[in-house]
Amino acid sequence: MKSAHFALMLLVIAATAQAEEFNIVHADKSTLGFVFKQMGVSVEGHFGKFSAQLKFDPAKPAAASAAIDIDLASIDAGSPEANDEVAGKQWFSTKVFPNARFVASAIRPLGGNRYEAVGKMTIKGKTQAITAPFTFTAQGRTGTAEGAVVIKRADFGIGEGPWADFDTVANEVQIRFRLQAEAGPAHK
Amino acid sequence: MAALILGTFSVGLYMHDLPLSPMKLKIFSWHKWAGVTAFLLVWARLAWRATHRPPLMPATMPRWQQLAAHAGHALLYVLMVAIPVSGWLMSSAKGFQTVYFGVLPIPDLLAKNKELGDTLREVHEALNYLMIALVAGHVGAALWHHFIDRDDVLIRMAPQHSQHKELTP
Ligand code: HEM
Numbered sequence: 001m002k003s004a005h006f007a008l009m010l011l012v013i014a015a016t017a018q019a020e021e022f023n024i025v026h027a028d029k030s031t032l033g034f035v036f037k038q039m040g041v042s043v044e045g046h047f048g049k050f051s052a053q054l055k056f057d058p059a060k061p062a063a064a065s066a067a068i069d070i071d072l073a074s075i076d077a078g079s080p081e082a083n084d085e086v087a088g089k090q091w092f093s094t095k096v097f098p099n100a101r102f103v104a105s106a107i108r109p110l111g112g113n114r115y116e117a118v119g120k121m122t123i124k125g126k127t128q129a130i131t132a133p134f135t136f137t138a139q140g141r142t143g144t145a146e147g148a149v150v151i152k153r154a155d156f157g158i159g160e161g162p163w164a165d166f167d168t169v170a171n172e173v174q175i176r177f178r179l180q181a182e183a184g185p186a187h188k
Numbered sequence: 189m190a191a192l193i194l195g196t197f198s199v200g201l202y203m204h205d206l207p208l209s210p211m212k213l214k215i216f217s218w219h220k221w222a223g224v225t226a227f228l229l230v231w232a233r234l235a236w237r238a239t240h241r242p243p244l245m246p247a248t249m250p251r252w253q254q255l256a257a258h259a260g261h262a263l264l265y266v267l268m269v270a271i272p273v274s275g276w277l278m279s280s281a282k283g284f285q286t287v288y289f290g291v292l293p294i295p296d297l298l299a300k301n302k303e304l305g306d307t308l309r310e311v312h313e314a315l316n317y318l319m320i321a322l323v324a325g326h327v328g329a330a331l332w333h334h335f336i337d338r339d340d341v342l343i344r345m346a347p348q349h350s351q352h353k354e355l356t357p
Pocket of ligand 1: 193194196197198199200201203204205216219220222223224226227271272273274275276278279286309312313316
């Protein structure tokens with residue numbers, strides 16, 4: 001009886017010690033947006049549906065992992081007309097490529113609460129290496145990773161044909177992400 | 189300036205039904221720049237109007253016609269201001285900021301709001317149709333003066349026509 005009690009106590013201690021790992025992403029409190037320039041004017045958009053997996057202990061970034069799957073059809077590109085357009089072949093071709101995916105291969109500390117996620121972004125069947133800097137702030141058991149990265153749409157063939165030149169829609173697109181995750185029991 | 193407004197009007201009509209393309213986005217921007225230019229010029233026109241009285245209407249004109257003409261002219265001025273303003277507000281509400289000639293950002297007065305944007309589009313459209321109806325009435329009235337009433341109203345709208353000549357019949 002006594003030893004069972006002791007074992008339970010050990011378990012509790014072990015659980016609290018490892019509870020620093022933020023690994024339950026709250027999709028409803030997370031956002032994935034983007035900003036691009038059209039005729040020199042900034043236009044904002046976002047993706048309504050995406051799922052993210054995260055295992056992040058700020059003290060042990062080397063052990064972290066992160067991946068985001070984006071449902072491209074859930075895009076809001078600024079207007080209903082633009083949403084119809086970007087689903088088409090020349091843009092995301094969402095029938096053929098319904099999802100985009102980012103998988104981090106490493107998360108590196110940059111000092112303070114700043115980190116960078118190094119990984120591969122796949123959109124429309126094309127994969128590119130990207131490095132996304134972000135900050136991580138924890139409040140109690142809730143942590144928020146927030147950052148932005150600029151990608152070039154032409155690298156992924158987003159906007160082909162008449163859209164391929166950059167005088168109406170710029171090549172650079174800034175992706176802004178904000179992932180909120182709760183600290184849960186560490187998965188092994 | 190009339191040419192600019194009519195040009196902006198025609199471009200507006202034309203672009204409205206275009207399928208989305210890079211050309212459409214360019215035309216939209218041009219329309220907005222032209223509209224903003226018209227808006228700026230209208231103030232110059234209003235300043236001129238405030239400091240220069242137009243010649244009196246011919247005494248031969250019936251009173252109701254004079255009143256109608258005054259009301260029509262006043263409304264035209266109001267529309268020349270209201271149309272670009274409604275275009276600007278619509279653009280803000282639709283979430284597409286206006287950047288004059290791609291250089292000078294014009295502040296968004298409204299936050300993005302789809303329903304409001306759609307309403308303002310209808311306002312912009314309705315004001316435009318009202319304006320074009322008034323312009324048609326204006327042109328019709330001018331021709332009427334010239335060919336039916338045979339007075340000098342049309343002639344004196346011409347820029348070379350000086351105040352001086354008017355006083356000596
Ligand atoms: C003298 C000034 C202007 C005139 C005569 C004018 C005229 C027009 C006309 C006739 C249309 C088509 C209406 C329709 O059938 O829907 C239109 C559409 C439009 N105008 Fe203007 N406009 C003026 C100024 C402006 C300004 C200053 C802006 C913005 C800063 C603007 C933004 C727009 C936009 C965005 C549309 C397209 C609405 C849509 O189809 O979604 N306009 N305009």
